[in-house]
Amino acid sequence: MTLRLGTDRPLLVPFLTGGVTADWTDYLLAYQEAGADAIEVGLPFSDPMLDGTTIQQASDQALTRGATVEAILHELAAIRGRLRVPIIVMAYANLVLKVGIERLAQAGVSGLIVSDLPLEESAELESAAAAAGIDMILLVAPVTPDDRLRQICLRSQGFVYAVSVMGVTGERTTLAPEAEALARRAKLLLTEPGVDGSHAGSRDDENPVQRLPVLIGFGVSTPEQAAVAGRAGDGVVVGAALMRRVLDGASPADLRREVGALRAALDQGVSTATPYAEISGDRG
């Protein structure tokens, strides 16, 4: 199953570290109920070199309680009947190369993001993903030059993941200004003739001219920031801000409210609530 995401409303993709708690799949269902368009599930890794403190802690917590990639995929497959939104796995290259794309497809995964697999190294995995029917979502960064950005937009499937900030994952007090500039550049490129719609697989056959959405991730921490990012791009990925709540012991019902606030802010283009107003300083 590949991703079929529209751009008619700002997209919301909340993140959860797989296996972070015993009831981790309940959070996925809560995200779905709160209006997630897709859910990103992070595979915990021993050496998360692109993650800030919060996701590192979540990864550590999952591994410490014995979470394995196999168990996570098993539990994901077990709730497929109740989970209607697409599942995107985010992982480091070493785990993906070990587990194999086919195994991810078996578990019902629709998309894959590999944080340390740039364009130069991704060809092999891209063809395996195409064979397995999984969308490979590629990342772009503020420092990605235009010619490279064009190549990535050409090859990315499902959406283009715009990394908002030069840094690791983690909460920030404001959305980095370069995020908006990057999303604008990517959107512009995606409307160029030949850049988008030229690759098969992830397109909606009935609407082949619709371009790939651009989602902003890394550091999107509050409904206000989500609203801004939702206007600049086509949606947001929110990770550390939610994972911090999970690590602090918040329940699936609590997270449903958090994600609901993000959903509302995105839909209205403004914030309706400020549950993170107390945050000051970089929690990255």
Place this chain on the structure above:
Amino acid sequence: MTLATQRGMRDPATGGRFGSFGGRFVPESLIPACAALEEAFRDAWTDPGFRQQLDLFRAVHAGRPTALTPAWNLSAELGITLLLKREDLAHTGSHKINNVLGQALLARRMGKTRLIAETGAGQHGVAAATAAALFGLRATVYMGERDIERQALNVFRMNLLGAEVVPVTTGSRTLKDATNEAMRQWVANVDDTHFCLGSVAGPHPYPWMVREFQRVIGEEARRQVAAELPTGVPDVVVACVGGGSNAAGTFAGFADTGARLIGVEAAGGAAMTDGTVGVVHGSRSLVLQNAEGQIAEAHSIAAGLDYPGVGPEHAHLGESGRAQYVTVSDDEVLIALKRLARTEGIICALESAHAVAWVMRAAGTDELPHGSTVLLTLSGRGDKDMAQLQDQPIMTEPPAGLQADLPAGRQAGLQPGGQAGLQPGRQAGAGAGRVAS
């Protein structure tokens, strides 16, 4: 001689490949920085001005060339000719200075004002702090909390040199976690900061660049050995391997000869022996990991070898058969360190003692028959390990206990320049090879 031995150690293929190993597995955010570094290094390495500058600092600051010391006494005991390349005599006490002088000069050439570095034993951290002080750069060194406890003196040295040492408290709190943290900091500070990586690991161009900066070990040794041995090249070249930078630099000087290349790993951190193919810290290589790809912790008495991965070029040299990789245990290392100290008056680093331990074990066997000529790179000196070794009972046993273990050669009173004709080759004419005859 196989084709592989004639080819030597070449520049990596496009994308930083050594066979199927290497590459650039980094976040998109770091791609421009890696590309810029590769370009800057290519440019500098072909610039005679840069090479002259580096040679100057190697000579006047680092004390190069380092000596080649025939280990006369140990040679006689073992029935081989053992020549030691003395990187322990280089400034800061190890080969690490070779790499950091190159990288710091390059960083300055690129307009960077700050170095960040990862360190395990602290040797690379001290070297990076030294180069930063010399070239007026700020330095931040990331070091696992556990290593900070083991190597308190090196932490003090780094501070004294003006560097900030940041404890890394995540994961196994050793070198691999320090490397993760340095990578994270590099992503966030890439504009003004150069990541001064300490080994032949990491994303392209690091494995290649660091090997080129360490090549000076092998090139000097090649010349020095040629003057010492009638055969010109030794039968065997041996060096310890953690990430593998001193071995890569040493091998680079001999890969195009018929010499056997031996890398010695710690039994508890032997990626070449026990590792499987994986991607860690930016390149595809061999790595200690479980079936799902979670990176394992290495365990060695030598903090500098406590690393679960190994440089991608070593993985390639091993796969192609050009180099052979072996392991020694912590116990063998302690015995070797003590024996080298008592026979040659050289206290080497625990890391370097791995290479010595293999030679001691292999000498007289099919692995290293009597009469063999051996070049061994002594990568560093043991000062940093003394506090740790004081608690090891074997280290404080009285000399008498050692005497009883001595082979006949030593007891017969063989001494440098003594009756067995153990003079330096240039004087004796027949060369140190006579030791073994």
